[in-house]
Amino acid sequence: MYLLEKIIEVNNLSKRFKDVKAVDHLDLNVYRGDVFGFLGPNGAGKSTTIRMLLSLINPDEGSIKIFGKSLKENRKDILRKTGAIVEKPDFYGYLSAFKNLEILGRISGKDIDKKKIMEMLELVGLEKRYKSKVKTFSHGMKQRLGIAQALLHDPELVILDEPTTGLDPQGMKEIRDLIVYLSKEQNKTIFLSSHILSEVEIVAARMIIINKGSAQVEGYVNDLLNANNLKVTIEVNDIERTRVLLNESSWSSKINSFYKSGVILNLLKGESAVLNRFLNENGVEVSAVIPARSLEEYFLSITEKEK
Numbered sequence: 001m002y003l004l005e006k007i008i009e010v011n012n013l014s015k016r017f018k019d020v021k022a023v024d025h026l027d028l029n030v031y032r033g034d035v036f037g038f039l040g041p042n043g044a045g046k047s048t049t050i051r052m053l054l055s056l057i058n059p060d061e062g063s064i065k066i067f068g069k070s071l072k073e074n075r076k077d078i079l080r081k082t083g084a085i086v087e088k089p090d091f092y093g094y095l096s097a098f099k100n101l102e103i104l105g106r107i108s109g110k111d112i113d114k115k116k117i118m119e120m121l122e123l124v125g126l127e128k129r130y131k132s133k134v135k136t137f138s139h140g141m142k143q144r145l146g147i148a149q150a151l152l153h154d155p156e157l158v159i160l161d162e163p164t165t166g167l168d169p170q171g172m173k174e175i176r177d178l179i180v181y182l183s184k185e186q187n188k189t190i191f192l193s194s195h196i197l198s199e200v201e202i203v204a205a206r207m208i209i210i211n212k213g214s215a216q217v218e219g220y221v222n223d224l225l226n227a228n229n230l231k232v233t234i235e236v237n238d239i240e241r242t243r244v245l246l247n248e249s250s251w252s253s254k255i256n257s258f259y260k261s262g263v264i265l266n267l268l269k270g271e272s273a274v275l276n277r278f279l280n281e282n283g284v285e286v287s288a289v290i291p292a293r294s295l296e297e298y299f300l301s302i303t304e305k306e307k
Contacts, residue, residue: 013062037207083155089146093135
C-alpha cells in the first residue's frame with residue numbers, strides 16, 4: 001500500500017536559539033497520501049520544524065529525508081516537488097491576484113500558463129477577484145491566495161502552516177474540503193500545522209503532538225482518540241437505580257456526572273463493556289453507550305502533563 005512509502009522522515013532533529021531549545025530530538029514520519037496533523041501549543045517548535053523542512057534554517061542535529069532523499073544534499077530537487085504556505089503569505093499588494101501568481105509561477109521555474117493560474121484561483125474561490133489588487137484583499141483572501149500559490153507548480157507534498165487563519169466558518173469548510181480533495185483525488189501528501197483542533201480532527205488521518213520541541217505522541221487520529229481514558233456516556237432506563245448502584249460499587253470512582261437519562265464516566269478502554277454487563281445484571285437496561293473524546297481533550301491531556 002502507498003502508506004508504506006515515507007514522504008517525510010525526520011530523525012533526531014534539534015534546533016537551539018541561544019538558551020532556548022526550540023526543537024529537541026524530534027522524530028516523525030509522514031507517508032504518501034497522508035493528511036498529517038502537526039499539533040502543539042504556541043512555542044512548541046512547530047514553525048521552527050517547518051522552516052527546517054523547507055530548508056529555510058538548518059538543524060543543529062539530526063536528519064531530514066523528503067521523497068527518500070536527504071534534504072541537505074537534494075534541496076533543489078525536493079523543493080521543486082514541494083508547495084508551502086508558512087505563516088502569513090506575502091504578495092505584491094499593488095498587483096492583481098492573477099499577476100502575483102503569474103510572477104510566482106515564473107520564479108518556481110515551471111511554465112505556468114494562464115489556464116492553470118485560473119484553475120488555481122477557482123480552486124480556492126478567488127476566480128471572481130482575479131483582477132483585483134491584492135492590497136484590497138482581506139487576510140482570509142490572502143490565505144486563499146497563498147494556498148493557490150503553493151499549488152501552482154503541482155507539488156507532490158504540500159506544507160500548510162495555519163492555512164485557515166482569518167477565514168470565516170464557510171471559508172474554513174472550503175479549505176478543509178480542498179485539503180481532502182487534494183489528498184483523496186490527487187494523492188498529494190498534506191502536512192498540516194494548525195491550532196484549530198476540530199479542523200485537524202476532521203481532515204487528518206495521522207497526527208503528531210509536540211510540546212517543548214519534542215514528540216509526545218504520534219499515530220492514527222482514530223486510534224489515539226479511542227485509546228485509554230475515554231469519557232463515556234451511558235443512557236439508562238432507570239437513572240435513580242443506576243445512581244444508587246454506581247455510588248455503592250467500585251465504579252463510584254469512575255463517575256464524572258449524572259444527568260436526566262444517564263451518567264458520564266471516565267473509563268479505561270474495555271471497561272464500558274464490563275460496566276454494561278454489571279448494570280444489566282442488576283436490573284438496569286442500558287439503551288446507549290457513547291464513547292466521546294475530542295481532539296481538544298486529548299491534546300490538553302498530553303500537553304498539560306509537561307507543565
